[in-house]
Every structure is written in structure tokens, then in C-alpha cells.
Amino acid sequence: MKVTVVGAGAVGASCAEYIAIKDFASEVVLVDIKEGFAEGKAMDLMQCASLNHFDTKIIGSTNDYGKTAGSDVAVITSGIPRKPGMTREELIDINAGIVKGVTANLIKHSPNVIVIVVSNPMDTMAYLAHKATGHPKNRILGMGGALDSGRFKYRLAEALECPISDVDGMVIAAHSDTGMLPLINKATRNGIPVAKFLSQPQMDAVVQETKVGGATLTGLLGTSAWYAPGAAVSEMVKAIALDSKKMFPCSVMLNGEYGQKDICLGVPVILGKSGIERIVEVELGDAEKAKFAESADAVRKVNGLLESALS
Secondary structure, eight states, rough: OOOEEESSHHHHHHHHHHOOOOOOOOOEEEESSSSTHHHHHHHHHTTTTTHHHHHOOOEEEEEEGGGGGTOOOEEEOOOOOOOOOOGGGGGHHHHHHHHHHHHHHHHHHHHEEEEOSSSSHHHHHHHHHHHHHHOGGGEEOOHHHHHHHHHHHHHHHHHHOOOOGGGOOOEEEETTTTTTEGGGGEETTTTTTTGGGGGGGHHHHHHHHTTTTTHHHHHHHHHOOOOOOOOHHHHHHHHHHTTTTTTEEEEEEEEGGGGGEEEEEEEEEETTTEEEEOOOOOOOOEEEEEEHHHHHHHHHHGGGGHHHHHH
């Protein structure tokens, strides 16, 4: 399998590193607009190969999409990251033009590529990739829910004071501080609802800390996080590469599912060799349905700012 990662910054390089270490891809191509940057990152990573025991070949390219030809999966991390105080939505003017151009170049050289969008605001950028290219619905998806769910499980394990392998939980809806919906009532510890172990105030705190997980890290680091986003993407790529039919919450184009149309939002999907194999509809309570609809309304407002990018 050949994987392209566009954007050799912290998230892109982490993604390439995790894919290489997991050793399921034959080749990873790192692309960046900055002269020599991707080549340098690729060389640095290749010098880890004997130390980390992987055989994946990693090459770098300065804006030469010809080297991406024949990619099975492409990950778009390019664009500016968040700075302290910035919302993901404030990035739209700059990142929309970048994502549109990158997606077109990827599909030009790899017509059957599966595209995973990481650039923020992620749900809107995934929507843009669909609208600007007309690529098959099952071959464009956004990463957010996989990352948010990892953060949710971290906060659950912290509150439960238990190993993180004991917990399971999922975050759906928008990848934003206000729009994401951690499904706390469906979260479990070894199959037992967490409500058996945590009080309502504790569960409320877990939900809130999950929702501001990205902003919390941005405040501490001075920029967006990179380890967990890279790990989340690598697991999605692995599921596609191995045709594992693993379920992840991903931002996908909805056509009636969850009562929404013509919008990309995070919902659970089955990932396999063709990309999105199936959208899984989870039964939501009335409060969860209302919050999902509110999240959709907020994303639509941001999508409305794409007029110039789509013209």
C-alpha cells in the first residue's frame, strides 16, 4: 500500500512516523510546500527504520504531486494550525484554498485515492473536498471523531482511575469545542455503563474536558497537538490498508442519516479497503438528537463561508 501525507509539519510527520512503525504500508510519501522540508523529515524518519524495526519506505517531495501517483490513501494535514485563542472556524479563509488545491492534485495523480482530511475546520474542509471534486462519497472522510474519542477515553480513564484499556466511548457530531457530542450515556468500563462508577457531576466534567481537549492542549503547547492526531489518522489508514472493517467515528457526507443531508459530520462508520463501507446509525436519546442537530446547524453556518472557495 502507498500512502501520501500532505503537510510535513508536526501532525503530518507524526502520522507518517506512526504508519511506518506499524509497518503495514510499503511506501509513505511526505509532501510539503516548503523547499527541502519534506525531504528532510523523510530522511530523518528513514534513519529510524533500523532502530524502530520497520521496512516502510518514506520519501519526501517539495510540492511534486507526481511522486504521489498511485496512492491508495492520502492524508491532508496542510494548512495553518491553531494558535492560542483561535477557534478552528477562524482558520477557514486560509485553509479552504489550501485544501481545495491539494485535494485536486491528489485525485489528478491517484483517481481512486481515499482522502482523509485533518485540516481545520475539519468538517467544513471535508465538505469542501467533496463539493470541489465530486470524488465518490465513500472515498473522502474527516478524521476528527477518532481523535476526539481518544481524548474522551483518556478523560474517562482519568475519572475512573482505571487502565485506559478498560474503557470504551465515542464522540460524534462536529469536531469543534462546542459542537462535539461525547456519548457519555453509552460509555462503558468493561461493558458496564460508567454511570455505575461516576456521579453525574463527574460525567459532566468528563464531557466538558473532552470538548475543550484541543483548546486545552493549544493553550499549553502554543499550537495544535500532534501526537494524538497522528496516531488517530494512522489507525484509520491501517483499517483501510488491512480491510479490517473497524468502526471509527469519522466526518462523512450524510444523505439522510441521523436526519441530516448535504453536510459532513462525525458519525460511526465501518472502514475497509474501499474507504467508508457503511455508516452505522446509533440510537440517540432526545437530548442527544437535539445536540446533534445544534452541531449540524453550527457547521452549516461555517460551510456558508465557503462560497468563494467553491466558485
